[in-house]
Amino acid sequence: MIIIKNAKEIELMRAAGHAAGSVLEEVVAFIQPGMTTRQIDEFAAERMNLRGGRSAFLGYKKFPCHLCISMNEAVVHGMASERRVQFGDIISLDVGVVLNGYIGDTARTVKVGGCDLLAQKLIEVTERALYEGISQAVSGNRVVDISRAIQTYVEKNGFSVVREFVGHGVGRTMHEDPQVPNFVETSGHSPKLKPGMTIAIEPMVNAGLPGVDILKDGWTVVTKDRMLSAHFEHTVLITEREPEILTCPATKELRSTEL
Secondary structure, eight states: OOOOOOHHHHHHHHHHHHHHHHHHHHHHHHOOTTOBHHHHHHHHHHHHHHTTOEESSTTGGGOOOSSEEEETTEEEOOOOOSOBOOTTOEEEEEEEEEETTEEEEEEEEEESSOOOHHHHHHHHHHHHHHHHHHHTOOTTOBHHHHHHHHHHHHHHTTOEEOSSOOEEEOSSSSSEEEEEOSSOOSSSOOOBOOTTOEEEEOOEEESSOSOEEEOTTSSOEEETTOOOEEEOBEEEEOOSSSOEETTSOOHHHHHHHHO
């Protein structure tokens, strides 16, 4: 079933999306070489709380952290720990915020201090792939149009998209219909996009092959070949015209909390 949201719900989704986007901006600015991923997670929890929200991830299927922090070869669902981030690492930060019962979901991969040329290209291609997908998130298109745009751009640049994890609808719950793959599925019906739908588009891109493993912690997804991976995500509203990105940071609100 496709979830179509009314005007009141859309305003609540905008607020949740702005909160998630702003928290992500603050976390990115906070990261420094030498700090632990647990410190990053605790900082994010504080920023969510200050905005009147809470983590959408903490406790979800018993997930124990406020953020997903996935480093280097980790694709998604990395957990906070006493591990210290180092100059040259790349870190994928996935933020989900519940605000007034609605969820904003966003992610970005960032470099710590600097990174090599392969990592830089991987980050740039993955981010661009996100926007290639968003450009197809228009009323009348189908989910497969998003998938095709992402896969085509990624593979044209010599990288691969993860098959086991995909984007999704988002609203009152973390994962709603429809699923939004980052690749073209060879079978099955692709849902039509309609105004009022809110979906999380999130390319997960590997520098090497698309295969992944799940570590013994039961959560952390890593590349099977242990090459680098990157992850970008926005929550997007389908409208009668251009798609609206809901998880851009609320700039004025962000500034006021920092004074």
